[in-house]
Amino acid sequence: MTDQPYEGSYDAYDPYQQQPYQGYQGHQGYQGYQGYDDPQGAQAPQYEQYQQYTQQWQGQTWEAAQPQGHAGAAVDHGYEAPGGPVGTTTQGDEEPDEDSDYGPATLAGDSRLTDAQRAREEGRSPIIEPGMQPAGLTALLGLLVSGAAAVGSYALLVPLVALQAVTAAGWFRLNGMWPARQGIALAFLGALAADVALLVAGRENAPAAILGTLGVWVLLSLVLQLRSHADPDERMYGLMATVASAALSIVAAGYLAAEPDAVTVGAAAVAVAVLARALPLPTPASIVVSLLAAAGAGIAVGGMTGFGAKGALLGAGAAACALIGHRVASYDYPSRFVHFTAGVALPLTAAAPVVFVLGRALA
Structure with a gap:
């Protein structure tokens, strides 16, 4: 077919201008054409010629324009929320627009790619470090833990x-599950239960209190997920996200189970290490500087607590x-x-088991 419309008259090519078909009388408004029942007869060449001219006309039909309207609607409404079904969004999410994890839906059936997957395909790194502001909050929280441990167990609770x-909260958001109020509440309740168990059982029974609480919460998570x-x-x-979040939150109670002097040294070393890691240095150099700074902080704080030079090992391990x-x-x-949840909490939480173990070994 050509792009030029046919400008002539179709009457000259209409082979059906003959007597109406009289075989059907059921509806007076219908009038057929002779030759319709004989496509192989004498009328067939004229019919093919008629089609040849009528098919030369082209124009933009409704079907041709329709996908464009749907594409706009897909761009506006076709986002996939992290961990949720297509087309659902969560009100009250205060993240900037650039934090969305998924691109717009497509009409052609193409699969959605996360920013991380797209970065890998393009040869870019999917790693974005928290930066100085979260590091500052981690350092502040670490110094609070360090100072409160020197005061007493109940001061450390805050x-x-x-x-x-x-x-x-940070672990669920890191895994793309938000909001997950029930899972967050369950993990946090497990952490509170571990704190209470430690205060009741004492530091000498700390492993049993922590492991016992962890076992109960894993079983509780299984039961809730089965429903x-x-x-x-x-x-x-x-289930995996809930168990991991509860385990990390409960393990953080290791600061309450460790020796107070070890907590003072280890938390201060973590604060220094995270700040050093946020400096604008190449990654290998930044890691080395962080470990050295943490060891130095361990020696300095260890000298005030009785750990002495052994604080360097504790500080480096925690870092x-x-x-x-x-x-x-x-x-x-x-x-x-x-960055402002997991990026702030995970460095301190991950250091809790080392502070507990090395603190007892070095004390």
Whole structure:
């Protein structure tokens, strides 16, 4: 077919200007054409010629314009919320627009790519580090833990509970599950239960209190997920996120179980290490500087607590775990909300087991 419309008259090519078909009388408004029942007869060549001319006309039909309107609607409404079904959004989410994890829907059936997947395909790194502001909050929280530990266990509860709450919320958001109020509340309640168990059982029974609370909360998470009506894959993903969040929040109670002097040294070392890690240096150099700064802080604070030079080992060990937590919070194009929750809490939370173990070994 050509792009030029046919400007002539169709009457000259109409082979059906003959007597109406009289075989059907059921509807007076219908009038057929002779030759219709004989496509192979004498009228066939004229019919083909008629089609040849009528098919030369082209224009923009409704079907041709329709996908354009749908494409605009898809761009406006076709976002996929993290961890949720297509087309759903959550009101009250205060993240900037650039924090969205998914691109707009497409009409051609193309799969959506997360920013991290697109970065990998383009050869870019999906790692975005929290930066100086979250590092400053981590340092502040670490100094509060360090100072409160020197005062007493009940004073330590205040910054510790804040750390456990931010850990629970940050882990769910880091895994793309938001809002997850039930999971966050369950993980936070597990952390509070571990704190109470430690205060009741005492530091000498700390491992049993922590492990016992963790076992109960894993079982409770399983029971709650079995009652869920979600798809099996979603239930498994939710179960893993809930168990991991509860485990991290409960493990943070290790600061309450460790020796007070060890907490003072370890938390101060983490504060220094995270600040050093946020300096604008190449990653290998930044890691080395962080470990050295943490060891130096361990010696300085250890001299005030009785650990002495052994504080260097405790500080370096706590800093190494803190850098692992910092790296986890930087994974897979995290949003600003992730940086100010997981990026703040995970370095301190990851260092808690080392502070507990090395503190007892070195004391």
